[in-house]
Amino acid sequence: CLLPSSLAPGAAAVAGHVETKSSRVASGWNTLAEQLAALGPDGLVLSAVTIPNRLFDRYSKNALLDLTYIRVVADLLTAAGRAGTDDLGGLQIVLDDYGAGRQLHGAVDGWRRRGADVRVETKADDRYLAPRLASVWARAARSREMVGLAEAVDDGPLGSGNAGHRLTLAWLRRRAAKGAGWPSFVKASFKTVRSLDGLEPVTKERVPPLNRLLDDDSAARLLQGRVDLRPLRLKQPGGKECASLVVDLQGRVAE
16 A cells, blocks of 8 residues: 555545454445545555465465565555655555565665665554555455355355355365365465365475576565566576566466
8 A cells, every 4th residue: 555644534534443354245345445446546556466376385475475565565666656766765664564584674674775664563554554554455355356256166155265264164175075176266285275185284485585586686676666677587497597488377387
């Protein structure tokens, strides 16, 4: 969430009172999201980035969140017209601390050196308005996705989608009994799902550092909150630069 200070009173009137950990029907979250979206022409920017399950099932959750936070902040700095400047003075960046790792803390240090007031705190959405608005926006996005999934399956109900929910557990057990495999929206690395498959808990890989995924200059630019892709270069195994790539529908590199 990119929240100009002048919009704080209006945004607080919409969602400042909302308990983001509570349950609401999808229409309730969507109504709040629509009211926040109406502030867009005045400068409120909201973004929700999905982490695909194929990544979640392979890599550490917190490390994936590190990269996603860096990506979102870069997007918001771009929306604010601040991505290309070394002066982030007057900007407050508040991040909810889920167990942030080295890569995110490296980015935080860079934002602070450029003058931003950066705060990484647990339960940040309880104390700051912008993270609360972001949480409302994310809950609305998830609710819309769950409505779509519920309509897409013929052996529901799916329940809340949380691994401990009674209806969700019942659906997982029915699906496992059929031996039909798991659709892509199921986190197959969850202990509950692994147990139904008769498998041991999964050991997840560490997310490679950015300078393993990108060239050094591009990695440094992303950590600074810069998302100009014109100079971006990707590495192939062995370190050679990649001119092009083809991926299949599951996101695997095919060529």
